Amino acid sequence: MVQKAVLTGSYFMNGDDACCEGAIAAGCRFFAGYPITPATEVAERMSERLPEIGGIFIQMEDELASMAAILGASWGGMKAMTSTSGPGFSLMMENISLGLCTETPCVVCNVQRAGPSTGLPTLVAQGDMMQARWGAHGHYEVIAISPSSPQEMFDFTIWAFNLSEQYRLPVIILADEVVGHMNERVVIPPADKIQVINRKKPSVPPSKYLPYRPDSDGVAPMATLGEGYHMHVTGLTHDQRGYPVMDDVAQEEMVNRLVQKVRKNADRIIRYETFFLDDAEVAVVAYGISVRSAKRAVAEARERGIKAGVVKLNTIWPFPEKMIRDLAGKVRALIMPEINYGQMVLELERCAGGLCLVRLVPHAGGAIIRPERILTALDAALKETA
Amino acid sequence: MSTKKRKATLPHPHDSLLRTDRIPHIWCPGCGIGTVFGCVLTAIQKSGFPLDDVAMVSGIGCTGRMAGYLNLDSFHTTHGRAIPFATGLKLARPQSHVIVTSGDGDLFAIGGNHFIHAARRNMDLTIVCVNNFNYGMTGGQVAPSTPFGAKTTTSPFGNFEEPFNFCSLAAACGAVYVARWTALHIRWITDSLSEAMQKRGFSFLEILAPCPTSFGRRNKMRGAVDLLKFFHERSVVRNQIDPKDAVLDFNKHLVVGKFVDIERPTFLDNYQLINRRELGDWPALERQVPRPEKQAGG
Numbered sequence: 001m002v003q004k005a006v007l008t009g010s011y012f013m014n015g016d017d018a019c020c021e022g023a024i025a026a027g028c029r030f031f032a033g034y035p036i037t038p039a040t041e042v043a044e045r046m047s048e049r050l051p052e053i054g055g056i057f058i059q060m061e062d063e064l065a066s067m068a069a070i071l072g073a074s075w076g077g078m079k080a081m082t083s084t085s086g087p088g089f090s091l092m093m094e095n096i097s098l099g100l101c102t103e104t105p106c107v108v109c110n111v112q113r114a115g116p117s118t119g120l121p122t123l124v125a126q127g128d129m130m131q132a133r134w135g136a137h138g139h140y141e142v143i144a145i146s147p148s149s150p151q152e153m154f155d156f157t158i159w160a161f162n163l164s165e166q167y168r169l170p171v172i173i174l175a176d177e178v179v180g181h182m183n184e185r186v187v188i189p190p191a192d193k194i195q196v197i198n199r200k201k202p203s204v205p206p207s208k209y210l211p212y213r214p215d216s217d218g219v220a221p222m223a224t225l226g227e228g229y230h231m232h233v234t235g236l237t238h239d240q241r242g243y244p245v246m247d248d249v250a251q252e253e254m255v256n257r258l259v260q261k262v263r264k265n266a267d268r269i270i271r272y273e274t275f276f277l278d279d280a281e282v283a284v285v286a287y288g289i290s291v292r293s294a295k296r297a298v299a300e301a302r303e304r305g306i307k308a309g310v311v312k313l314n315t316i317w318p319f320p321e322k323m324i325r326d327l328a329g330k331v332r333a334l335i336m337p338e339i340n341y342g343q344m345v346l347e348l349e350r351c352a353g354g355l356c357l358v359r360l361v362p363h364a365g366g367a368i369i370r371p372e373r374i375l376t377a378l379d380a381a382l383k384e385t386a
Numbered sequence: 387m388s389t390k391k392r393k394a395t396l397p398h399p400h401d402s403l404l405r406t407d408r409i410p411h412i413w414c415p416g417c418g419i420g421t422v423f424g425c426v427l428t429a430i431q432k433s434g435f436p437l438d439d440v441a442m443v444s445g446i447g448c449t450g451r452m453a454g455y456l457n458l459d460s461f462h463t464t465h466g467r468a469i470p471f472a473t474g475l476k477l478a479r480p481q482s483h484v485i486v487t488s489g490d491g492d493l494f495a496i497g498g499n500h501f502i503h504a505a506r507r508n509m510d511l512t513i514v515c516v517n518n519f520n521y522g523m524t525g526g527q528v529a530p531s532t533p534f535g536a537k538t539t540t541s542p543f544g545n546f547e548e549p550f551n552f553c554s555l556a557a558a559c560g561a562v563y564v565a566r567w568t569a570l571h572i573r574w575i576t577d578s579l580s581e582a583m584q585k586r587g588f589s590f591l592e593i594l595a596p597c598p599t600s601f602g603r604r605n606k607m608r609g610a611v612d613l614l615k616f617f618h619e620r621s622v623v624r625n626q627i628d629p630k631d632a633v634l635d636f637n638k639h640l641v642v643g644k645f646v647d648i649e650r651p652t653f654l655d656n657y658q659l660i661n662r663r664e665l666g667d668w669p670a671l672e673r674q675v676p677r678p679e680k681q682a683g684g
Contacts, residue, residue, distance in 0.1 A: 030478055032470075051661045054669035056477045058653075061503040065470035068463065068500075072443070072471040075461065076478025098464050225459050225479045228438045232405070232454060234462035243408060244454060244462075 005053045006191040013186040015153040015179045016041035016083075019109055020049055021186070022157030023081050025194050028107070029055035030080040032069035034062055034088060037121040038177040039111035042083035063088035067095035070106045074099075075233060077224040079161055083109040085177075087118065089128055090135070096170050097136035098235045100258060103168040103212070103220065105199055107160045110172060111180040114339075114365030124177040125365030126288055126339040132172045133317050139255055141262035143269060144172040144317040146287040150184045156314070162197040163269065167261055168219050174316055176339070178289045178368055206230060211242040212254075218261035262318055271314040272323060276302060280309030282333045282378055285324070285348055287313040289368055290337045297374035308378055319347045328352035333381035337361035337369045357385050400427045403437075405457045412451055414522075416602075416610025418569030418595025422516050423452050425572060426487065429579035430458075435483050442485045443472040445492035447523045448597075449516040452487040466497030469504045472511050480654055483512070483583060490517040490531035494550055498530070505559035507653040508587045514579070515552060515590070518597035526600030533636045537604040553629040556590040557646045563589035564629055564646035568617040569596060571642065578644060587652045594621075594640060 006025045013021075019042050023031075031046040033039075043059065050057040056073070060066040063084055070080035084092060089110045099106060110132070114125035128135075132144040143163050147156040156173060164171040200221040202209050211231045214220045220240075223229035236244035237251045262269065276298060277283060286294040291312045301308040311327065313320065328334060333356055336345045345360040352358050361377045363369045398404075404427070413419050430440055443461045444453040445468035453460040459482075463471040468486045476484045486493075493501050493515050504511065520538050521527040528541040531552070535544040556564045563585045565578040575593060582589035596602060596613030607613045621640045624632060629645040651659070662668040 030474065032474060051657075051668075052665060056657075058473070058477065060470060060473075061499050064467060065473075065500050065503070068467035068470035069474035069477075071463075072461075072474025072476075073478040074474070076475045076482070078478040080474065080478075094464055095467060098467075225441055225475060226438055226482050230438075230458050230460075232460045232462070234454060235464060236462065243405070 015150040018150040018153040020045040022154040026158040026161035028079045030073040030078040032066040039083040063091035067092040081107040093136045099170040100140045105164040112176040123366040129343040146174045148291045165199045210240040213240040273312040275310040277309035281307040285311045293369045296371035324351035328355035332385040333357040339363045414599040416598040421569045425575040445488040447489040449489040469500040487514045491529045502559045520601040557629045562587035565644040566592040568594040
């Protein structure tokens with residue numbers, strides 16, 4: 001019996017499972033992965049769900065192969081995903097770079113755990129934020145997004161696929177162990193209420209097709225396997241024909257295209273949410289699971305008469321520079337809680353440009369940040385700027 | 387010597403399969419890769435497969451450049467990852483015939499783990515390994531294929547490691563078709579390629595190829611024909627023998643031939659078998675991809 005792809009309804013579901021349902025709702029029919037805590041549940045559910053709907057699940061020999069396989073599947077015409085955690089994410093960097101260079105749509109879900117190295121496999125961290133941005137070799141722009149709940153694991157995975165198809169690049173979901181393993185209500189809407197974006201296909205015949213000639217949005221239409229376009233795809237620096245060209249002119253044109261297609265569309269890509277920000281004197285800028293600690297801290301601060309607000313970063317990369325710059329001109333301080341020893345706070349400081357105080361609430365990993373610590377930081381920041 | 391470009395008066399029979407605007411190629415004079423590439427092109431032409439349904443995936447290295455000259459869907463991937471990339475490609479569109487072409491270092495050093503698992507799964511791929519006994523692209527370093535005692539830039543006093551027997555490894559891992567030839571055995575290579583392409587499952591071809599520039603000149607086979615002469619004198623055909631006995635001994639002989647030709651269900655055969663058993667009316671994997679009209683106006 002062929003099962004439904006979109007399981008419309010209301011469920012009590014963990015984040016990893018919700019990620020799978022989001023992927024399938026977005027049209028993902030290929031998953032290649034390797035078991036790793038705390039992302040294993042994604043592979044487990046995909047191994048059951050994809051065969052049910054006629055898709056392909058394959059457990060590869062490692063994460064190098066998993067990442068290579070989803071790139072291949074994407075060029076084979078399927079929407080494809082893998083999931084992993086820190087050590088596996090490190091192994092995927094090589095082929096994430098190939099995916100960026102060859103402009104291959106796919107989704108990588110990193111359910112983060114505490115590192116470095118094997119670290120705390122079963123416990124939370126947000127330590128791969130900069131690895132998502134700079135971990136692969138060479139220069140490029142990435143898109144990375146960060147869910148805070150199982151519902152967002154569903155919604156954001158659909159969004160990740162749409163971004164990857166629209167802008168032709170691997171999109172990274174920076175989830176974490178708590179969001180992945182937490183069970184909450186997840187509402188899956190009817191299939192016709194879910195917006196699904198598919199990659200642009202060439203409208204010209206093969207003789208006139210240039211695989212890497214971008215349209216005005218900076219993105220080139222994508223021919224895939226067996227469509228008769230006989231395209232060449234290479235991780236070498238290539239021209240618009242897709243042919244290797246070993247000089248700085250071709251390099252400039254290619255890297256510029258990879259960078260500009262994200263930078264020029266940043267306003268369309270970036271999403272964030274604000275809470276109690278209108279009259280805020282101090283704002284907590286948070287992402288992922290730490291948003292929930294931030295909201296609790298701000299609610300308590302408000303009860304004590306502190307005018308605090310929250311900015312929830314849904315997009316991590318590209319970073320919302322303009323919004324932070326504007327906000328920094330309005331508040332006395334920006335506080336960033338993150339389960340690492342200071343990664344995104346560097347971006348926050350850069351974008352705030354000295355217009356206000358910026359303070360980090362760090363955590364090395366293994367537990368979420370307690371709201372009291374953020375509350376203390378709010379108090380301290382206000383005293384410091386009094 | 388005239389600097390004028392000679393104009394070809396007759397088209398080469400392989401022209402339609404070549405990205406002729408990318409010629410001249412990068413391979414050195416005397417290299418065996420071009421010979422093998424020619425055999426691959428002939429085998430593709432002979433296969434009768436619709437050309438839109440043939441694709442090539444290659445890794446990194448001299449042989450890895452083959453995909454760049456083939457005027458079909460062609461993918462030049464990362465070092466060692468041609469097989470897992472091809473795995474995704476094949477599974478996404480099972481009606482495509484996917485040929486993986488790469489070198490000994492790419493397939494068996496950095497990509498060794500992928501090779502053994504794809505063979506175990508009987509992934510329906512045709513793997514062509516051009517074995518030139520060293521890493522040619524980077525200037526001739528020691529490889530998992532370098533003979534014991536041979537000199538390379540990273541074994542200046544002679545290789546102190548033993549090489550793999552790739553054919554034996556492939557057979558042990560479950561390959562359904564295994565053959566080895568030298569770059570001199572052009573008809574045998576082409577015939578083996580034709581058989582391998584028709585074969586459902588993981589088929590493996592090893593071609594011993596001269597690399598005078600990097601390997602030959604450090605091992606007293608400096609001339610372009612020295613290595614070919616060596617292959618001619620030392621190779622012995624032993625069809626159907628156990629590939630573990632198909633020894634490559636530079637001091638005695640190089641055993642070539644077709645060693646394995648068996649039937650075994652492919653990954654997709656078993657994927658469908660299990661899913662049909664458990665899930666009933668399981669959908670066919672082959673999806674029809676709309677083809678553009680090639681002559682249509684732009």
